[in-house]
Amino acid sequence: MKGLLPNNPIHALCLKLGVLGIGMFAFAIWVMPPIYDVFCEITGLNGKTGGPYQAVSAEVDTSRTITVQFVATNNEGMPWEFSPEVRTVKVHPGAQTRINYFANNRTDKDMIGQAIPSLVPFKAATYFHKTECFCFEQQPLKAGESAELPMYFIVDQDIPEHIHTITLSYTLFDVTERYADDKVAKVAN
Template identity: 70%
Template sequence: MKWLPENPNTRLTVKLTAIVSFMFVFAIFIMPPLYDAFCEITGLNGKTGTKYEAVEAVVDTSREIKVQFVATNNEGMPWQFGPEVKTVTVHPGEQTRINYRVKNTTGKDMIGQAIPSLTPYKASSYFHKTECFCFNQQALLAGTEAELPMYFIIDQDLPEYIKTVTLSYTLFDVTDRFSKDELLSMVVTDQ
C-alpha cells in the first residue's frame, strides 16, 4: 500500500480511521435494512406485519386474553401520544377497536410515524390489525390533535400459555422526509 504514509503511527491512525468510518457507514446505512429483513423472516421484534383481511372469525368465548397498550415518543418527537385505555380483555376471534390520541404540541406542522412492536414475540403471528394508524404517516398542523383508531383480532390459534400481550408503539418524527405540500395533503382529522 504505497499510498499509506511511511511513519508507522500515522499508518496505524489512517487504518483505524478507515475502519471506524466503515463501521459507522455499516451501522447507519446497512444494518437497519438487514435488521428489518431478519425480523420479517424470523418474526422477531414483534412486528405485526401489514393490514390483515379478516375472514369470518369464530369468537372463542372460553378464553380471555389481556391486551396492554404502551405508547412512547422517540427522542426529539414532542407530540403527546397515547392510548385512551391502557388495557382491554378480549376473546380470541373478537374484533376490537382501540383509540389513540395524538396532539402536536409544537408551533409547526409535523408528520409522525408510529412503529409497532408486540410482546411476547411468539404472539405476533396471531395478533392481526385490520386497520391501524401505523400503516401510514400521520400529519398534524401546529397545535392540533386527532383520534387514531386501531382495530385488531387475536387469532383463535394463539397458544394457550399466552394470557397477556403488550402492543407498544414508538412515535417518530418523519417531517423531514416530506415537502410542505405533501404534509398538507396528509393532514389528519379525527377519524
C-alpha cells in the same frame, strides 16, 4: 498494494486500521439494517407487527381470553398529547376489536406525527394482526387540532396457550421536517 502503503510500519498500520474502521462503519450503516429487518421478520423479535392484515377465518375462540394492554409514549421533542382511549381490553382470539388512540397537537404550528409500534412478548407479534391502523400512515394535525385515531386488530386463534397478555406500545415521532424535505424533493423533480 505494497507501493501504496507508507514506508513507516506505524503509518501503514494506522492507514489499515482507518480503512478497517471506515469499512465497519459502512457495514453498520448500509448492510446491517436490512439484515436486522429480515431477522426480526423471520423470528418475530423486536415486536414488529407488520402492515395491514386480511383475516382468512372468522372463527372466534370463546374458550380463551387474551388481555391486550396499550401504551403510548412520545419520542423526545414530540409535544403532542398522545394516549390510548383505554389501557386494557380482554379479547377472544379470532375476534376483531377496535380501540382508539387520541392525539392533540398542543403547539401553534401544523405538525405531522408518525406512530411506530412495538409488541411484547416478541413471540406474540406473529399472532397479533392489525387490519386497520393509524400507524400505517403519517398523521398531520393543524395547530391546536385533535384527532381520534382508530386501530382494528385480531389476535390469531393459533396464539400459544402460554401467552395470556400482550402489550402494544406506540412511540409517536415528529416527522414534520422529514415530510417537508420529501415535499421539496418531489417539487424539485
